[in-house]
Amino acid sequence: MLDPYLPDEVEVLERIQESPTIFTLRLAFTDPEIQARYRFQPGQFNMVYLYGVGEVPISIVSDPEDEHLIDHTIRAVGRVTQGLALLGKGARLGLRGPYGRGWPLQLAEGRDIVLLTGGLGCAPVVSVIHYILRRRERFGRLTILQGVKHTDDLIWRAQYEAWSRLPDVQVGLAADVGGPGWFGQVGPVTVLFDRVHIDPGALMMMCGPEPMMRAAVQELRRRGVAEEDLWLSMERSMHCAIGHCGHCQMGGNFVCRNGPVFPYPEIQALLGERGF
Amino acid sequence: MAEPGFLPRPRFRHLLAALTAAGYRCLGPKVRDGAIVYEELDSADDLPRGVHDHQQPGAYRLQRDDSPRCFAWANGPQALKPLLFAPREILWTSAAGSDGAIAFHPQMPEALPTAVIGVRACDLAALRLQDQHFLEGPFPDPHYGVRRGNLFLVAVHCTHPAATCFCASTGDGPRAESGFDLALAELDEGFIVTAGSPKGEVLFGQLLLEALDPAQQATADGEIAAAAQAQQRTLPSRNLRDSLFANLHHPRWDDVAQRCLSCANCSSVCPTCFCHAEMEEPALDGSHSAHYRQWDSCFTEGHSYIHGIVIRADTRLRYRQWLTHKLGSWHDQYGRSGCVGCGRCIAWCPVGIDITEEAAAVCGGDHA
Numbered sequence A: 001m002l003d004p005y006l007p008d009e010v011e012v013l014e015r016i017q018e019s020p021t022i023f024t025l026r027l028a029f030t031d032p033e034i035q036a037r038y039r040f041q042p043g044q045f046n047m048v049y050l051y052g053v054g055e056v057p058i059s060i061v062s063d064p065e066d067e068h069l070i071d072h073t074i075r076a077v078g079r080v081t082q083g084l085a086l087l088g089k090g091a092r093l094g095l096r097g098p099y100g101r102g103w104p105l106q107l108a109e110g111r112d113i114v115l116l117t118g119g120l121g122c123a124p125v126v127s128v129i130h131y132i133l134r135r136r137e138r139f140g141r142l143t144i145l146q147g148v149k150h151t152d153d154l155i156w157r158a159q160y161e162a163w164s165r166l167p168d169v170q171v172g173l174a175a176d177v178g179g180p181g182w183f184g185q186v187g188p189v190t191v192l193f194d195r196v197h198i199d200p201g202a203l204m205m206m207c208g209p210e211p212m213m214r215a216a217v218q219e220l221r222r223r224g225v226a227e228e229d230l231w232l233s234m235e236r237s238m239h240c241a242i243g244h245c246g247h248c249q250m251g252g253n254f255v256c257r258n259g260p261v262f263p264y265p266e267i268q269a270l271l272g273e274r275g276f
Numbered sequence B: 001m002a003e004p005g006f007l008p009r010p011r012f013r014h015l016l017a018a019l020t021a022a023g024y025r026c027l028g029p030k031v032r033d034g035a036i037v038y039e040e041l042d043s044a045d046d047l048p049r050g051v052h053d054h055q056q057p058g059a060y061r062l063q064r065d066d067s068p069r070c071f072a073w074a075n076g077p078q079a080l081k082p083l084l085f086a087p088r089e090i091l092w093t094s095a096a097g098s099d100g101a102i103a104f105h106p107q108m109p110e111a112l113p114t115a116v117i118g119v120r121a122c123d124l125a126a127l128r129l130q131d132q133h134f135l136e137g138p139f140p141d142p143h144y145g146v147r148r149g150n151l152f153l154v155a156v157h158c159t160h161p162a163a164t165c166f167c168a169s170t171g172d173g174p175r176a177e178s179g180f181d182l183a184l185a186e187l188d189e190g191f192i193v194t195a196g197s198p199k200g201e202v203l204f205g206q207l208l209l210e211a212l213d214p215a216q217q218a219t220a221d222g223e224i225a226a227a228a229q230a231q232q233r234t235l236p237s238r239n240l241r242d243s244l245f246a247n248l249h250h251p252r253w254d255d256v257a258q259r260c261l262s263c264a265n266c267s268s269v270c271p272t273c274f275c276h277a278e279m280e281e282p283a284l285d286g287s288h289s290a291h292y293r294q295w296d297s298c299f300t301e302g303h304s305y306i307h308g309i310v311i312r313a314d315t316r317l318r319y320r321q322w323l324t325h326k327l328g329s330w331h332d333q334y335g336r337s338g339c340v341g342c343g344r345c346i347a348w349c350p351v352g353i354d355i356t357e358e359a360a361a362v363c364g365g366d367h368a
């Protein structure tokens, strides 16, 4: 029996500082055969192991057709991620994955797409933006909505500005607290829904704080978007990523295995219920 | 399968001898520190002859009489779970080379072929659930699997349920129906032996059993039926899923939270609870590191921790998680309730919280 708990070694090919606390590690397996076999879907995640410290779940943000590398964009918040932040080119890590259900990109083909993120730059959704822009003809109109607490929290600001100039792309930005030079709206992310046109046949993918996602779900339901077209990426404590350790459970769902991306009807009953 | 046979009590040691000859170490019930535990048996004399248990919410004690019976008790705090899903075990190690390279080394447990004698129906049902959890998903766990593959199970039908038992209500006992290699029904004069698997059949053939008197079978059946009748506790239904989730705001959750200590005794004695934490223990000199797993519980603060947030910060939310999972969302995950009616969580709760009472209080009301 293969041991599903055992990581393989990866090497940092490149490290990119995205903001004072956010960085991207570009990784590849040191065994080229493992790298050649490795396949993933956007929205899936890996368990990233920092030697002597532990493992954390991190979404994969590179393009699935780029077979030579695996990108992780990470915010330094605690023991493992702060340690990862100190690594440079050439450093070695452990990696196992990919795990879970990713974004419904096949279902999204030919349709308008709305992407909503909140909090500090939500890397998994940004990777979907790149994915769609590289395959532009396969998708309809793209609406990118991002909410942040403070205007300074917006990373990839130049990118948002560049995206807003592309044909068939709408960008909406909102900050709870405005600031000098802010070019977006001020208020909760839901204020953006009045400023953009959303087709009821659109497919929505979102990640970020749960209260924001719940508010967005309500707004979109009101605009006629079908429940099964609302997709949410959930975050829970994860130790194993393979449905064994029990930490990620949300009712009957193992978020690591049944998610982390869910269509709204599958998690509706417990979304927003404290304690689940 | 062959017809059941009879093993006279003085020849019980033949069973141990046959298992030993087949390469198994034999574990069975013994009395240690005032409780029945499963440990290595050197001889049939180690068995808890004449020992009976008294269990109540928050209470467990043993007493002895001159009965010849060795299995006239209900389960103690642990049986099979720790033998397969170890309380703490190493999953793998890593070692750093001078060039910064990391080598990963699998660490498979050394799993000696093990026979467990005296397994109860509730624990066989729990084992079935743990098998589903650890072996039958998309990522079978080889650590559990290697121990499971080397196990020989000798069940004993239960004739002495404790006051805390309710396996008849969950449909998991007191008769061991399946999942064993051999099953025994204990009578004063000996044991009725049944084979339940090809492995069991081979051993059965080596026991030189006597023909069974139909009166003996009738006595055994009567005792098992009486054991079902004698049970005092029940759950309101075998499927409380919808009822529990319709009652997430029932005042009983606040009430039980006033009593519960969040000590996690219940989840550690429960034979189906599977939660565990993974943790890292680096060597002081940095040359290597060990990755462990250790039993964890939804009653701990760390269980639901994600950087900066604890999803279940208080006891009300933790007890509710335990009960709604055990009796509710297990149905979504494994097609049945996660409770096999063993009663351990009732007896080993320091404040005597009774899962059947809490479930009835939450599901019986009409608060939605």
Ligand SMILES: Cc1cc2nc3c(=O)[nH]c(=O)nc-3n(C[C@H](O)[C@H](O)[C@H](O)COP(=O)(O)OP(=O)(O)OC[C@H]3O[C@@H](n4cnc5c(N)ncnc54)[C@H](O)[C@@H]3O)c2cc1C
Residues within 6 Å of the ligand: A045, A056, A057, A058, A059, A060, A072, A073, A074, A075, A076, A077, A078, A079, A080, A081, A082, A123, A124, A234, A235, A236, A237, A238, A239, A260, B279, B302, B305, B306, B307, B308
């Ligand atoms: C599916 C998924 C995808 C994610 N994708 C990303 C991403 O793309 N980028 C990103 O930045 N983040 C992502 N996260 C969040 C990321 O996993 C967390 O930020 C990370 O786990 C924090 O780990 P830490 O050790 O740095 O923080 P800490 O807060 O130190 O630790 C978090 C983990 O360590 C355990 N832990 C903490 N303290 C202790 C202790 N004292 N003893 C034992 N255990 C302890 C906790 O149980 C927890 O699991 C994702 C999370 C999930 C679930």
Ligand code: SF4
Residues within 6 Å of the ligand: B266, B269, B270, B271, B272, B326, B338, B339, B340, B341, B342, B343, B344, B345, B346, B355
């Ligand atoms: S919940 Fe209690 S009674 Fe049910 S199986 Fe677990 S320990 Fe036994």
Ligand code: SF4
Residues within 6 Å of the ligand: B259, B260, B261, B262, B263, B264, B265, B266, B267, B299, B345, B348, B349, B350, B351, B352, B353
């Ligand atoms: S129910 Fe009892 S055993 Fe379980 S955590 Fe609460 S006090 Fe401890």
Ligand code: FES
Residues within 6 Å of the ligand: A237, A238, A239, A240, A241, A242, A243, A244, A245, A246, A247, A248, A249, A254, A255, A256, A257
């Ligand atoms: S992370 Fe362990 S069960 Fe999901």
